[in-house]
Amino acid sequence: MESTGGNTDTRSKRQAIARRSCDQCRSRKIGCDRDSPTCSNCVSARLDCTHSAVAVNAKAPKQRVLISAQYEQKIDDIAKGIDGIKLLLQGLNLLPDAVQPEHNSVRHLTPASSLQPPAEDQLYSLSEDESLWDHSAHIIEFLKAVVQDRGSSDVGPEESEVLLSLRSLIRALDMPTLNSSSSISVANLSNHNHTGSSMPPLEAVVAVLRWAKDHEDYTRIAWISRVFPLQKFAEVCQKVYFPIQDYSEAEYIIANGVLSHIFAEHVVISGLLDYREYCQLCRKNLHIAISQLPLLLPASIEVIAALTLAAYNSIENSKATAAWTFISAASDLCQRLGYHRVRPTREIDPTVRTTQEHLFWTVYRLEKGLSLRFGRSSTIHDAEITLPIDANELQSTKIARIIGKVYGRLYSPTGLSRSNDDRGRVAEELAGELRDLINKIHLDIADTTGQPINGESDPMRIVYLRCDLVCQSSLLTLILRAIPTVPNSVSGVSDECVAVAREVMEIHQQCIMDVRACKNDPSMVTKYINWALLHTPFVPFSILFTRAVQFLDLADLALLDRFTASLKPDGVSTDSITHPYRLYELLCQTARLYINSRTVSSLMNTALTPDMTTFLDDSALLEMGLVAGEEETLELDGSQMYGLSDWYYGNQQIMSLIDNNMNF
Secondary structure, three states, rough: OOHHHHHHHHHHHHOOOOOOOOHEEEHHHHOOOOHHHHOHHHHHHHHOOOOOOOOOOOOOOOOOOOHHHHHHHHHHHHHHHHHHHHHHHHOOOOOEEEEOOOHHHOOOOOHHHOOOHHHHHHHHOHHHOOOOOOOHHHHHHHHHHHHHHOOOOOOHHHHHHHHHHHHHHHHHHHHOOOOOOOOOOOOOOOOOOOOOOOEEEOOOOHHHHHHHHHHHOOOHHHHHHOOOOOHHHHHHHHHOOOOOOOOOHHHHHHHHHHHHHHHHHHHHOOOOOOHHHHHHHHHHHHHHHHHOOOOOOOHHHHHHHHEEEHHHHHHHHHHHHHHHHHHHHHHHHHHOOOOOOOOOOHOOOOOHHHHHHHHHHHHHHHHHHHHHHHHOOOOOOOHHOOOOOHHHHHHHHHHHHHHHHHHHHHHHHHHOOOOOHHHHHHHHHHHHHHHHHHHHHHHHHHHHHHHHOOOOOOHHHHHHHHHHHHHHHHHHHHHHHHOOOOOOOOOOEEEEHHHHHHHHHHHHHHHHHHHHHHHOOOOHHHHHHHHHHOOOOOOOOHHHHHHHHHOOOOHHHHHHHHHHHOOOOOOOOOOOOOOOOHHHHHHHHHHHHHHHOOOOHHHOOOOOHHHHHHHHHHHHHHHOOOOOOOOOOOOOHHHHOOHHHHHHHHHHHHHHHOOOOOOO
């Protein structure tokens, strides 16, 4: 009894529990003495003695919500507010891809009354290390100056819409291009998976191949035959349609790539709707197949042909970056196999060697064009080539060599570092070579125009020749732009360069009329834009744009407006978010906004803002009476003067918006 009583007395004297058992003792399900700071069990086990907070198991009482007209009105107000925020984010291009609405190729402007423009200090908040290009390009600086100058004054609704789009355009120009990473795979090309895909009916394929064989002299058929001969292509079709033995991924790409071009050419001439559907089916298969190409590829003529077709397809779909990837790989494989070198005829069959040579020169021409398009050094050096040029490809290959020299000797960092006299001599030499080739195109057009159209002649030859004329004349403008002007020149661009730029605009108008007349193939306009205006840098617009703003020239501005209107899509297109029409339209609107606000009379009485004087050089200001002479000439920072390098890279930067599908 005493012991029991003693125990009871001991329990009654124990101190109240100050805290709960530690986490380790609770997890091990052992008694804890709750000693502080560490219990004895944790000391012996060398564990951290921790105590988690005790969760409060208290729940707030539920409230009953009565939906009334007042609540419904508040919900509607919140929904409207969210819609307004979405519209604002869309205008600023800040919505993530997952919530971006679908856009047509030509974006309709949102009324300015529903959007509040961002603050001026929000336009240029990028850090220095985020800069992608040299941002001293004249057109870009002009756009920023217009936004700053007009944004501080009262403007009408139409001008407000233009300024809103300009802010988005400037933000897109200042924002670095974020290329989405893609997974790199090393796969066996024989392991293909096209079980869910379908091919055009065999009867249609046989019929169109027979037609192509009978019309091998047609421009487009002749080109595709240089990529992959029709005789050898029949064997590829047999493998794909009758897969007794497994066919490779490259052969599947070749089959769909070649068939898409042959069907497309047949559609232009015949207008068969079934063949148009077959062409689209082959293009769909081609897009899927080239997106699954691995990084490491075997060196073979089939793989090179597949990469060439992939590059060609990417150019026609405004995917210049992908085209550069494909053609660079094809160039590497060509040189690895020695297609660019002369080899003894006894080592290889003459027919096979001819096929290799045609394929190499096709790769060469595409690669040189994309090199100039991106402002990158070519992966094929002319000094390494010992292969003679085929007489049938002399014209196009000579032009490709000139394109390579234009970048390497004029617009590469080495070319831009030349002295003015040295660069002028090089430009004059290249301009003379190109003029001879342009004159040859004029003669071919004259000969083709005088020939009657019959079943044996190519009805599309005249269209393709005029497209070539636009490309080569635009290239001539780029060469002439590199020629230094005489001292005290007002515009900084030679009169010959301006005259050629205007001539290109007129040639384009005739060509776009011919292209739009091809009603059987609605995609002809898109192909023309991608090849003539995007693949070859279309600099006439930039030259005339600068001149129109500098001299307030309404005649040149009318040329630019006419050019822009010719690119307007006939209907809704989803091929590219940023259609060239939208970009050129916004630039023309900006130029007209500036010219209308600053006529010659107003310029004589109104002081320009510092940003506007940056765009106009001293000689232009002197001519317009805005500076008094040498002693009172405005001092401009040398880094803001617009040299050839700034002009070239600024033009490259603006055109890169189309390849990157920017919204503005």
